[in-house]
Each structure stands twice: as structure tokens, then as C-alpha cells.
Amino acid sequence: MTVATHPSMSDVPALDVRGLSVEFPTRKGVLTALSEVSLTIQRGEIVGVVGESGAGKSMTGMSVLGLLEPPGRISAGEIRIGGKRTDNLGESEMAHIRGRMVGAIFQDPLTSLNPLFSIGQQLIETIRLHSDRNRAEAKAHAIDLLKQVGIPGADERIDHYPHQFSGGMRQRVVIALALAGNPQLIIADEPTTALDVSIQAQITALLRELCREHGTGVMLVTHDMGVIAETADRVAVMYAGRVIEVGPVDEVLSRPKHPYTRGLMGSIPALGARVERLAQIDGAMPRLNAIPSGCAFNPRCLDAGPRCRQVRPAMVAEGKGAAEGGVACLVYDGGVQ
Amino acid sequence: MLAFLVKRVGNAILVMLTVAFFAFLIFRFLGDPVELMVNESATQVERDELRARLGLNDSFLAQYVRFVGHAAQGEFGLSWRNQQSVATLIAERFPATFELVIIATLLSLLIGIPLGVFTAIGRGRWWAESLQLSSIVGVSLPSFFVGIILILVFSVSLGWLPGYGRGEVVKLGWWSTGLLTASGRAALVLPALSLSLFQITLVMRLVRAEMLETLRADFIKFARARGVKHRALWFRHALKNCLMPVITLTAMQVGNLIAFALVTETVFQWPGMGMLFMQAVTFVDIPVMAAYLCIVSFIFVTLNTLVDIAYAVIDPRLRAA
Ligand SMILES: Nc1ncnc2c1ncn2[C@@H]1O[C@H](COP(=O)(O)OP(=O)(O)OP(=O)(O)O)[C@@H](O)[C@H]1O
Ligand code: SF4
Ligand SMILES: [Mg+2]
Numbered sequence: 001m002t003v004a005t006h007p008s009m010s011d012v013p014a015l016d017v018r019g020l021s022v023e024f025p026t027r028k029g030v031l032t033a034l035s036e037v038s039l040t041i042q043r044g045e046i047v048g049v050v051g052e053s054g055a056g057k058s059m060t061g062m063s064v065l066g067l068l069e070p071p072g073r074i075s076a077g078e079i080r081i082g083g084k085r086t087d088n089l090g091e092s093e094m095a096h097i098r099g100r101m102v103g104a105i106f107q108d109p110l111t112s113l114n115p116l117f118s119i120g121q122q123l124i125e126t127i128r129l130h131s132d133r134n135r136a137e138a139k140a141h142a143i144d145l146l147k148q149v150g151i152p153g154a155d156e157r158i159d160h161y162p163h164q165f166s167g168g169m170r171q172r173v174v175i176a177l178a179l180a181g182n183p184q185l186i187i188a189d190e191p192t193t194a195l196d197v198s199i200q201a202q203i204t205a206l207l208r209e210l211c212r213e214h215g216t217g218v219m220l221v222t223h224d225m226g227v228i229a230e231t232a233d234r235v236a237v238m239y240a241g242r243v244i245e246v247g248p249v250d251e252v253l254s255r256p257k258h259p260y261t262r263g264l265m266g267s268i269p270a271l272g273a274r275v276e277r278l279a280q281i282d283g284a285m286p287r288l289n290a291i292p293s294g295c296a297f298n299p300r301c302l303d304a305g306p307r308c309r310q311v312r313p314a315m316v317a318e319g320k321g322a323a324e325g326g327v328a329c330l331v332y333d334g335g336v337q
Numbered sequence: 338m339l340a341f342l343v344k345r346v347g348n349a350i351l352v353m354l355t356v357a358f359f360a361f362l363i364f365r366f367l368g369d370p371v372e373l374m375v376n377e378s379a380t381q382v383e384r385d386e387l388r389a390r391l392g393l394n395d396s397f398l399a400q401y402v403r404f405v406g407h408a409a410q411g412e413f414g415l416s417w418r419n420q421q422s423v424a425t426l427i428a429e430r431f432p433a434t435f436e437l438v439i440i441a442t443l444l445s446l447l448i449g450i451p452l453g454v455f456t457a458i459g460r461g462r463w464w465a466e467s468l469q470l471s472s473i474v475g476v477s478l479p480s481f482f483v484g485i486i487l488i489l490v491f492s493v494s495l496g497w498l499p500g501y502g503r504g505e506v507v508k509l510g511w512w513s514t515g516l517l518t519a520s521g522r523a524a525l526v527l528p529a530l531s532l533s534l535f536q537i538t539l540v541m542r543l544v545r546a547e548m549l550e551t552l553r554a555d556f557i558k559f560a561r562a563r564g565v566k567h568r569a570l571w572f573r574h575a576l577k578n579c580l581m582p583v584i585t586l587t588a589m590q591v592g593n594l595i596a597f598a599l600v601t602e603t604v605f606q607w608p609g610m611g612m613l614f615m616q617a618v619t620f621v622d623i624p625v626m627a628a629y630l631c632i633v634s635f636i637f638v639t640l641n642t643l644v645d646i647a648y649a650v651i652d653p654r655l656r657a658a
Pocket of ligand 2: 258259260295296297298299301302303304305308313328329330331336
């Protein structure tokens with residue numbers, strides 16, 4: 001097992017997304033679901049991704065996994081996982097990457113597991129896909145993984161079926177499955193949303209611990225600002241298919257720059273509460289087919305000026321580069337007038 | 338699992354006893370067996386003697402128990418039509434129908450399931466769509482028409498396969514099988530195909546719909562995210578989740594096949610139970626009808642029990658029940 005050395009365990013980031021755009025051709029024209037999204041995640045680093053429903057968080061994760069639903073397609077940009085370019089790979093090459101270089105944890109652990117196979121069968125299948133262990137070695141490793149994710153009585157539980165586990169235990173199994181191929185990156189899309197509130201914290205803590213231990217980078221999509229504050233190293237804020245602010249978590253939480261982020265932070269009621277709609281900001285996020293020109297946020301922005309309706313703000317980099325930290329708002333880029 | 342098995346088999350026996358009760362009611366109280374069996378000129382003494390010999394003076398319960406005992410051994414008395422033993426009549430005809438229905442069912446699964454899988458995973462491609470489209474024809478063609486076309490093409494025009502009869506049969510005890518001779522197998526092809534065509538398209542369409550549904554499931558997406566390859570995804574993860582409805586459909590359709598076999602047997606002059614039953618109905622031959630009722634119910638109940646057991650084997654969630 002690798003020991004925690006964070007955040008720069010190696011110079012090659014676990015994930016490097018540059019200028020990613022995703023389109024959906026429809027009968028009424030092409031919808032742009034993601035527009036020039038850039039994001040890096042170092043090995044062992046946890047990057048929270050927040051934003052209102054429909055902002056494109058899951059879409060970003062699915063693009064990285066190569067699991068966009070057709071007709072959705074990547075129309076521009078590059079994705080690198082552990083330095084390897086993956087956005088232009090075919091399905092069979094991508095199947096080789098998934099599980100081994102990038103793992104996934106989805107929202108609902110019950111529906112994530114195949115009900116007709118024991119968790120041992122599913123673990124062993126995954127382990128053997130990604131290593132040349134034989135059946136017995138794979139089983140031993142599976143039991144070891146179950147112990148790591150904190151499943152009591154792993155030796156017996158390995159033969160049990162998903163329906164025999166509680167929600168929290170099931171999500172631990174899902175985490176074990178995500179780790180089975182020892183990937184350097186995990187896409188965790190709302191991993192605790194479907195769980196009982198009382199066990200959400202345990203699961204996030206487990207995820208954080210294991211990823212630190214294994215040096216795994218995590219893209220943690222969540223609506224829960226409390227989880228971000230406690231778990232993430234950096235946070236990316238998305239709005240209408242764009243990343244509009246990225247930065248270290250304490251900075252973004254305490255000194256948000258983008259007017260949208262400020263609204264988002266202002267509306268955090270208490271730790272652990274979900275942000276579905278923003279109390280501080282009037283209106284709703286625009287539909288994909290009605291994104292306003294200029295800054296997508298301008299109809300709702302209290303700081304907006306005439307320039308906001310004409311110029312689309314680019315990411316203004318801070319620190320190491322736009323994907324590490326920055327903000328996309330004209331206030332910081334020549335003013336709104 | 339053992340408790341589950343005992344419970345299922347117990348249920349099956351209860352159902353069979355109930356069916357046997359109704360068969361017994363028909364057998365005993367529809368018409369007077371003595372009247373139908375004796376000669377016009379028989380005296381009252383002769384009649385009473387026969388009545389006693391048949392045990393018709395015993396209590397109702399005793400008669401029912403005896404009926405069940407005999408039925409369990411395949412004994413259903415004499416046919417009112419020709420005084421032959423019903424058991425013999427059925428033993429002569431049953432193997433032909435049974436082999437036809439079993440082969441037709443196997444064909445429908447062996448052809449229908451792969452076709453369903455391929456039309457599901459090839460959705461949108463021309464070959465999958467044209468198969469799907471042609472399956473509508475298969476569903477809507479009446480089976481006697483299919484039979485006649487098959488005979489015309491493969492038997493009359495091409496002369497490849499026989500169009501009537503059962504070919505040579507081999508006796509294995511009382512069972513006569515056509516499966517062990519080349520001519521018997523050749524004779525089985527066209528009737529089995531004609532009987533199963535509808536079934537094949539039904540299974541194919543069901544599997545396709547179930548596969549499309551299952552392939553959208555979260556656990557398929559998660560399996561892909563774990564790196565599971567397409568082939569395992571389709572044939573291991575998705576197909577297994579589609580099997581239950583297929584099994585249910587198949588078990589229910591076997592009943593329909595036995596019914597449809599009547600038509601197929603007529604078209605192909607197949608010496609099965611269909612003709613026997615038709616005659617029994619025309620002549621109000623109660624013992625034959627009672628036996629037919631018991632046998633068909635027995636097949637149904639056996640299949641349903643097997644389906645319940647198959648469910649539990651496939652789906653761990655049902656094992657507790
Ligand atoms: N098949 C599709 N065709 C067209 N648009 C789609 C399709 N799937 C998703 N979208 C759109 O893409 C956008 C991004 O969706 P995404 O699921 O990434 O949102 P999200 O940020 O994960 O939201 P949530 O918090 O609700 O999970 C949404 O506006 C959604 O309507
Ligand atoms: S660019 Fe203008 S509209 Fe957009 S967030 Fe900044 S101030 Fe508001
Ligand atoms: Mg989402």
C-alpha cells in the first residue's frame with residue numbers, strides 16, 4: 001500500500017481536462033452541455049465540484065469516464081488521465097482505462113450493484129480484469145479490500161448478495177469496487193446523496209482516508225457544502241456548463257470571488273445542508289438552449305454591467321494556471337462597463 | 338433452500354389433488370359409467386354386479402382416494418368409446434406430442450434468446466431493425482399457414498424433409514421416440530419449426546425489450562465504469578437479468594403449444610394427443626377427457642414448480658421466500 005504523500009506525489013496530474021466541450025445534437029439544433037471546461041486533479045488530491053442542478057457536474061465526470069450517452073459527444077478539448085490522453089480513444093481502448101486508471105462511485109449503491117451476483121463475484125471479476133491474479137488470489141484481495149472499506153466479517157460477507165447489505169455497507173462495497181483496479185483517479189458523483197444522513201459523514205471520511213492512502217485523486221461531485229469544506233482540497237464551481245471559479249477550498253469558501261460563488265456561499269445555511277436552489281440569487285440557471293450571450297450568469301448577477309452581455313469572461317488564472325485556480329468574471333478582467 | 342423446495346413441491350401436490358378432485362367429479366358424476374359400459378340387454382343383476390365390481394357403491398371419499406391412487410399410477414379406466422384402456426391410448430399418443438412440444442420450446446429458446454440479444458445490442462443498425470421488423474410477420478402468421486408453406490417449400494418443392502408422419506420410431510418401454518432415428522428426427526423438423534415460429538418471435542421480442550431496459554440500468558453503467566467489457570456486459574450481467582420473464586413466458590406458453598399442437602398435428606398428420614382429445618370431446622368420452630385434464634394439469638404444475646425453483650436459483654433475493 002502506498003503511503004500518503006500529498007498533493008504532489010508525482011508531477012503528472014491524475015486528471016487534466018483542458019477546454020472540454022460536450023455537445024448534444026438534437027432535432028432543434030446542437031445543445032452545448034459543457035463549454036471549455038478545464039480542471040486538474042493531482043494524485044491524492046480531492047477536488048470538490050459544486051453548482052446547481054444541471055450545471056454539468058455529472059456530464060464532466062461521465063466525459064472523463066468515456067461514458068457519455070450518445071448522441072452526446074466531445075466536440076473540443078482534451079482529457080488526460082495520469083498523463084495519457086483518453087478523449088480520443090475508442091470504446092475497447094477506453095474499457096481498458098476504466099477501472100484501472102479511473103474508477104467511479106455513483107449516487108445509489110443499491111442500483112450500482114448487479115443484484116444477481118454476490119459482491120465477491122463482482123469484486124473478483126473486477127480484480128481479475130485489471131491484474132493477472134488467479135481466482136484464489138483475487139478472492140484474497142477482495143476480502144482485503146472489503147476489510148479496508150470497513151466491512152465487518154469480510155470473509156463471510158464476500159458471499160453475500162447486494163440486497164443483504166444496508167445502504168451504507170453497500171456504498172462501502174461500491175468504494176471497494178472502485179478501488180479494485182487501483183486507479184489513480186476516482187469520479188465520485190454524489191456518493192452520499194442516496195444514503196441516510198447519519199452515515200454520510202462516515203462514508204465521506206472513508207473515501208478521503210482511502211484516497212489519501214492510495215494516492216488517488218478524487219473528483220467529488222456534491223451538493224453538500226459541508227462535505228466540501230471537510231473533505232476537499234480545492235473546489236470548482238460550475239454554472240451552465242462552464243467552470244466559473246476554481247481555488248483552494250478555504251479561499252473559495254471564505255473569500256469567494258465570482259458573484260455566483262458568493263451567492264452560493266451566502267446561501268449555505270448550516271453544515272450538511274443541501275444547496276438545490278439559491279436563496280440569495282433570484283432566478284434559475286438558464287436552459288442549455290437559452291444561454292444568454294456574454295456571461296451566462298448576467299441576467300441574475302447583481303454586479304452585471306453592459307459589457308457582461310457582450311463579452312464572455314475567460315478564466316483569469318491565479319497561481320499555477322487556470323485549471324488550478326482562477327475566476328471567470330469580467331469584474332476581474334477589465335471591468336463590466 | 339431445502340425448506341423452499343419442500344414448500345414448492347407440497348404446493349404442487351395440493352394443486353394436483355384439487356385438479357384430480359374435479360377430474361374425479363367429471364369422471365364419476367357426468368353420465369353413468371355402468372349404463373355406458375354394459376350391453377343394452379344386460380339384466381339388473383349384471384348391472385349391479387358391474388357396479389359393485391367397479392366399486393361404485395363405496396363411499397365418496399373411498400372412491401376419490403382410489404381414483405387418485407390409480408391416476409398417480411397412470412390408470413384412468415376404460416375408454417367409453419372403444420373399451421380400450423385409457424392409459425394405453427394416451428401412452429400411444431403422448432410421446433409424439435411431448436417430443437414435438439419440447440423440441441419446439443427448445444428451438445424457441447435456442448433461436449429466440451440470441452436473436453433477442455443481437456437485435457437489442459444492434460439497435461439502430463439495419464440488420465437488427467430488419468430482423469425486428471420481420472419478427473412482426475412471425476408473430477402475425479397463423480401457424481397452420483406457416484405449416485403449409487413449410488410443407489410446400491421444403492417437402493413438396495425441395496424434397497428435403499418429410500411433410501407428414503413421425504418417421505421411424507423406437508420403443509423405449511412404453512415410450513415411443515422419434516429422436517433416435519434419422520427419419521424420426523427429419524420428420525420432427527418441419528412440425529417443430531412451424532409450431533415454434535410464433536414462439537421464437539415472441540421470445541426474441543421479449544428478450545430484446547428486456548435487454549434494452551436492463552442495458553439502461555445503473556449497474557450496467559457501473560459495470561462499464563469498472564472496466565467490464567462488452568461481451569461480459571451483455572451475456573453475463575444483462576442477459577441474466579432478462580431470464581426471469583423469459584422463463585415465465587416459456588412455462589406459460591408450453592400450455593399454448595399443447596393447444597396449438599392440435600393444429601400442427603392436423604397439418605402434419607402427426608400422431609399425437611390432439612386427435613385423441615378431439616375424438617374424446619366428440620364422443621363425450623369422459624375417462625379420456627379426465628385423463629387429458631390430469632395430464633395437462635400435471636405438466637403445467639410441474640413446469641410452474643420448476644419455474645419457481647429456477648427463479649430462486651437465478652435470483653438470490655427470492656431464496657428466502
Ligand atoms: N441526453 C441529453 N440530451 C441533452 N441534454 C442533456 C442530456 N443529458 C444531460 N443533458 C443536459 O446536460 C446538462 C448537464 O447535466 P448534468 O447531469 O451534468 O448536471 P449536474 O450538474 O450533474 O446536475 P445534478 O446536480 O442534477 O446531478 C443539463 O442541462 C442536462 O439537461
Ligand atoms: S461577468 Fe458580469 S455578469 Fe458575469 S459574473 Fe461577472 S459581473 Fe456578473
Ligand atoms: Mg449529476
